[in-house]
């Protein structure tokens with residue numbers, strides 16, 4: 001028995017933001033990130049629409065990329081004071097995810113961060129507020145998912161919160177918001193989206209409801225991501241929908257160890273001056289994980305189906321898997337994303353020696369591998385890695401070695 005949950009309403013297409021006018025309620029809080037929404041006028045528009053709907057509006061600004069537990073707790077305290085009946089989260093995955101966690105704390109002030117992290121363990125929300133999510137990046141699809149990713153900076157670990165309770169009530173997928181994304185953000189979020197779709201398709205929780213969403217998203221991303229990166233706004237709009245379809249798939253089919261590894265490496269080297277950006281981490285690890293998972297016959301056949309839909313050729317599943325890996329690596333090249341951590345510069349671009357020194361990586365590897373195996377995304381991966389295998393896999397991701405185990 002399985003469950004398939006999506007937002008009750010999804011408004012899409014140019015100008016869809018306007019639907020905020022039709023919300024019924026008294027008080028809305030808008031949660032945004034570092035300033036992109038304000039600079040580009042979308043925050044003002046959202047505020048005006050909500051006021052037109054007769055609501056009092058408060059704004060929580062400044063949610064940082066890869067939001068922290070502290071940001072969540074501070075935002076929840078502001079919500080407790082203002083008592084909104086709508087939470088409108090707008091921006092990239094970071095502010096929307098932070099707002100989801102604030103929502104939990106607002107509804108249940110006694111909840112600790114540890115309790116929020118219990119997978120599918122949340123109490124019923126919507127006793128105080130409902131939730132609207134409006135993405136401005138084309139990747140995380142958090143506007144339709146049951147997930148939120150919050151970073152505990154004391155531990156240097158990203159924790160995925162997972163429960164259908166935090167699937168938003170309303171998603172507004174308006175391509176206008178994605179037009180201002182800088183190239184690098186298009187690249188990273190786009191590779192995040194294809195990773196979602198590929199991991200969902202081979203997940204042990206895949207089903208007939210998630211498969212078509214995942215496959216169609218993959219073919220759209222294949223068709224449109226590089227063009228969107230190069231400035232084609234029609235393709236940019238298509239990518240905004242494609243990432244959302246991928247989100248519908250993975251919210252219900254779950255993910256796999258590409259995400260386990262990205263979650264556990266993302267903030268692990270912050271003391272060396274940078275993050276490994278989520279989408280870039282996925283882009284580097286996905287080809288390695290495909291090679292690892294393809295030792296499982298069922299997963300191999302499913303990668304073969306993906307390669308077929310992408311029209312990559314290959315006489316048998318082994319050849320199809322090899323073609324899929326080669327295609328994804330070429331996408332990384334086209335998007336100026338390195339193939340491995342060793343070559344990942346502090347600015348995220350490829351370079352000879354990246355910001356993570358080899359000795360530091362090796363010293364932290366056992367702990368990272370253990371944490372990655374324990375990540376909430378590992379359970380639905382088609383091949384269960386031991387901690388030793390995870391160490392080997394992460395080494396392949398550091399040095400760009402072939403995965404032959």
Ligand SMILES: NC(=O)c1ccc[n+]([C@@H]2O[C@H](COP(=O)([O-])OP(=O)(O)OC[C@H]3O[C@@H](n4cnc5c(N)ncnc54)[C@H](O)[C@@H]3O)[C@@H](O)[C@H]2O)c1
Nearest residue numbers: 036065066092093094136137140142145147148149180181
């Ligand atoms: N909840 C989920 O299901 C899910 C899935 C995957 C990833 N995530 C998490 O989401 C976070 C990443 O989110 P993201 O990739 O959307 O990036 P982000 O929200 O961290 O934003 C990155 C930067 O882009 C800027 N920005 C956002 N939209 C812009 C626009 N339209 N124009 C110009 N600048 C813009 C932001 O201000 C910020 O500086 C990570 O924490 C990741 O772990 C969550």
Ligand SMILES: [Zn+2]
Nearest residue numbers: 140192196278
């Ligand atoms: Zn992701």
